[in-house]
Amino acid sequence: MFNPDSLEKQEGWPEANSEGKQINPLQAHELERIAMTSHNEFDGARVASLLAWNRDLWEGVVIDRIQEYCARPEYSAFGSLIKLRDIDSGLWNVDTLYILPARGREAKLEQLALGWFVADEVGFLDKKTSAGMMGASMRTKVLRVWWD
Numbered sequence: 001m002f003n004p005d006s007l008e009k010q011e012g013w014p015e016a017n018s019e020g021k022q023i024n025p026l027q028a029h030e031l032e033r034i035a036m037t038s039h040n041e042f043d044g045a046r047v048a049s050l051l052a053w054n055r056d057l058w059e060g061v062v063i064d065r066i067q068e069y070c071a072r073p074e075y076s077a078f079g080s081l082i083k084l085r086d087i088d089s090g091l092w093n094v095d096t097l098y099i100l101p102a103r104g105r106e107a108k109l110e111q112l113a114l115g116w117f118v119a120d121e122v123g124f125l126d127k128k129t130s131a132g133m134m135g136a137s138m139r140t141k142v143l144r145v146w147w148d
Contacts, residue, residue: 042147057109060100097145121146
């Protein structure tokens with residue numbers, strides 16, 4: 001399993017301050033899934049390590065593949081099952097990282113993603129989309145990082 005305590009800061013990485021924030025077992029599992037994923041410009045091990053190193057910037061992080069387009073609209077409510085299709089091959093077919101920033105750390109988190117994640121798109125979801133996807137109207141700032 002992903003062990004943030006074994007991380008060593010890589011040359012050139014931004015300065016970090018973990019402020020004593022711990023990574024719980026469930027979040028460590030998600031970071032492990034991120035670290036095991038790699039495609040095109042997405043280097044999951046690098047992204048997971050940077051996230052762990054900069055734990056003070058976020059409260060939650062998940063990686064997924066949200067189906068924004070479906071050839072058959074009647075299936076769109078089910079989301080994407082591409083992960084299910086590919087998992088037997090050892091492929092975790094995901095492309096989008098969603099990060100719930102720590103309060104007041106949104107700009108620093110966005111700078112980290114823009115400067116170090118080598119992503120195709122980085123930006124905050126609008127409040128209506130964030131609230132709808134999280135099932136709540138509070139804490140509506142969610143950073144979306146997407147790789148092609």
